[in-house]
Amino acid sequence: MNLTAIHAIYRFEMARWWRTFWQSIVSPVLSTSLYFVVFGAAIGSRMEDIGGVSYGAFIVPGLIMMTMITQAIAVGSFGIYFPKFVGTIYELLSAPVSPMELVVGYVGAAATKAVALGLLILATAALFVPIQIAHPVFMLAFLALTAVTFSLFGFIIGIWADNFERLQLIPMLVVMPLVFLGGAFYSTDMLPPFWRAVSHFNPVLYLVSGFRWSFYEHADVAVGFSLAAIGAFLAACLVAIWVIFRTGWRIKK
Amino acid sequence: MQPIISVRNLTKTYRNGFDALKGVDLDIMEGEILALLGPNGAGKTTLISIVCGIVNASGGSVTVGGHDIARDWRAARSLIGLVPQEMHVDAFETVWASVSFSRGLFGKKRDDAKVEQVLSDLSLHDKRNEKIINLSGGMKRRVMIAKALVHEPRILFLDEPTAGVDVELRKSMWELIRRLNRSGVTIILTTHYIEEAEEIAERVGVINHGELVLVEAKEALMRKMGEKVLTVELREPLAAVPATLSRYKLSLGGDGTTLAYSYDVNAGRTGISALLSDLRSEGIAMRDISTRQNSLEQIFVNLVRRDAQKEAAQ
Numbered sequence: 001m002n003l004t005a006i007h008a009i010y011r012f013e014m015a016r017w018w019r020t021f022w023q024s025i026v027s028p029v030l031s032t033s034l035y036f037v038v039f040g041a042a043i044g045s046r047m048e049d050i051g052g053v054s055y056g057a058f059i060v061p062g063l064i065m066m067t068m069i070t071q072a073i074a075v076g077s078f079g080i081y082f083p084k085f086v087g088t089i090y091e092l093l094s095a096p097v098s099p100m101e102l103v104v105g106y107v108g109a110a111a112t113k114a115v116a117l118g119l120l121i122l123a124t125a126a127l128f129v130p131i132q133i134a135h136p137v138f139m140l141a142f143l144a145l146t147a148v149t150f151s152l153f154g155f156i157i158g159i160w161a162d163n164f165e166r167l168q169l170i171p172m173l174v175v176m177p178l179v180f181l182g183g184a185f186y187s188t189d190m191l192p193p194f195w196r197a198v199s200h201f202n203p204v205l206y207l208v209s210g211f212r213w214s215f216y217e218h219a220d221v222a223v224g225f226s227l228a229a230i231g232a233f234l235a236a237c238l239v240a241i242w243v244i245f246r247t248g249w250r251i252k253k
Numbered sequence: 254m255q256p257i258i259s260v261r262n263l264t265k266t267y268r269n270g271f272d273a274l275k276g277v278d279l280d281i282m283e284g285e286i287l288a289l290l291g292p293n294g295a296g297k298t299t300l301i302s303i304v305c306g307i308v309n310a311s312g313g314s315v316t317v318g319g320h321d322i323a324r325d326w327r328a329a330r331s332l333i334g335l336v337p338q339e340m341h342v343d344a345f346e347t348v349w350a351s352v353s354f355s356r357g358l359f360g361k362k363r364d365d366a367k368v369e370q371v372l373s374d375l376s377l378h379d380k381r382n383e384k385i386i387n388l389s390g391g392m393k394r395r396v397m398i399a400k401a402l403v404h405e406p407r408i409l410f411l412d413e414p415t416a417g418v419d420v421e422l423r424k425s426m427w428e429l430i431r432r433l434n435r436s437g438v439t440i441i442l443t444t445h446y447i448e449e450a451e452e453i454a455e456r457v458g459v460i461n462h463g464e465l466v467l468v469e470a471k472e473a474l475m476r477k478m479g480e481k482v483l484t485v486e487l488r489e490p491l492a493a494v495p496a497t498l499s500r501y502k503l504s505l506g507g508d509g510t511t512l513a514y515s516y517d518v519n520a521g522r523t524g525i526s527a528l529l530s531d532l533r534s535e536g537i538a539m540r541d542i543s544t545r546q547n548s549l550e551q552i553f554v555n556l557v558r559r560d561a562q563k564e565a566a567q
């Protein structure tokens with residue numbers, strides 16, 4: 001096990017994050033905070049409470065999930081796509097580093113960033129709306145699992161993408177709609193029965209629901225389902241990455 | 254002496270069906286400078302990329318320091334530093350961050366003194382806090398060399414180290430390569446500049462169409478393939494080569510003031526003394542005599558041409 005290499009990759013990636021402080025830390029926190037201001041403070045006062053929770057507070061867990069998912073994918077995919085794009089991947093491939101060590105380094109850094117962002121947004125939200133966390137341990141577990149899973153998903157996209165358009169394709173056309181329709185802004189109880197049923201095919205719903213439950217004990221689906229869903233997605237990503245490295249797909253000629 | 258790198262029957266067929274390597278065998282000795290010479294697309298970079306772990310071989314085997322590159326890849330790769338042909342750098346990182354990252358990646362403990370020393374050796378020390386994007390092309394290449402050397406490899410691969418580099422820089426690159434070699438690093442470089450191989454290599458391998466056409470010590474190669482040309486400068490110009498000298502296949506040049514005679518150094522009789530005495534008996538006065546050995550370039554061109562002829566004959 002080349003722990004030194006994992007550490008080197010992790011540090012290198014974290015340094016990049018700090019160097020782009022405004023773009024990668026301040027900007028996502030600010031844009032998410034705008035939702036709290038607009039939907040929470042301004043519009044939220046005209047909305048009914050959902051399950052006994054004020055609308056402004058209700059949307060916080062979903063918004064955190066939304067930002068974490070998009071950021072984890074963006075950072076996770078860019079981290080490995082960029083060396084491919086500029087050619088410095090030669091060094092990663094010629095180094096005595098196993099594929100799994102690469103994954104731990106890159107995905108670990110991306111997940112760390114996602115969790116840090118999630119907590120930062122949570123702290124910011126607390127300034128605008130009243131927050132309560134019923135199950136802090138579950139809250140952190142959901143946070144960490146989501147960060148790791150989607151960073152890994154991003155990593156896979158980064159390996160798959162062979163140009164910048166493809167790098168954006170899945171995040172913009174698949175993930176973004178799923179996240180928006182994943183119940184971040186509403187409870188599925190508010191939907192007509194047909195669309196409520198359709199919603200249950202959206203994997204993000206399970207994440208948002210479980211995460212929100214850890215705050216307010218209000219869930220659209222049972223918490224067990226939520227944990228199972230994220231566990232299954234994580235397992236799927238792990239299998240995919242294993243296959244990719246076994247075959248050298250899109251990495252080695 | 255044990256070879257530090259052993260390549261056996263190495264083949265590579267790319268997905269598009271292109272046979273880049275067709276069964277290459279090669280032993281590289283510890284401490285030598287080996288130049289792999291060949292035209293573009295001959296398979297030089299593929300060979301290097303397989304040894305370094307960037308490209309998977311289709312068949313055959315490679316050992317580095319006795320470690321098989323497939324089974325024992327970690328040990329094998331630790332011994333190697335690679336400087337690729339294209340300029341691949343972390344543009345937005347500082348020289349220091351990029352170079353010390355490479356050390357960590359190869360599993361070596363952080364050692365700032367070592368990084369300092371490598372940067373000084375490559376005259377990059379005063380640029381260490383500079384972002385790589387701000388450096389000149391020559392400096393960027395030196396950063397890539399620093400990254401390859403900072404984990405203290407025993408073998409250094411340089412893929413076309415002086416492609417597109419000006420004369421001054423090329424000379425300093427050669428000096429650097431010699432210096433590294435003196436410190437005990439085995440060096441394998443690819444080039445399509447013959448003069449480069451001639452200048453710094455101890456052995457030369459010629460690759461063409463995915464095959465290693467030959468590997469020889471440079472001197473032996475030049476001697477073996479060595480056609481020499483004797484040029485005689487004449488006192489008075491000649492209108493034509495006298496018929497009595499026709500058996501020497503002389504060519505008249507310089508408006509009739511020089512006679513050139515090609516001969517094989519390895520032949521039992523080179524025919525030089527006979528030619529000179531025949532010239533004298535013809536009453537042709539000589540001003541000066543010089544001989545010139547074939548350059549590697551000519552040898553190389555001959556080899557590649559012979560290869561092409563063989564192919565055409567098949």
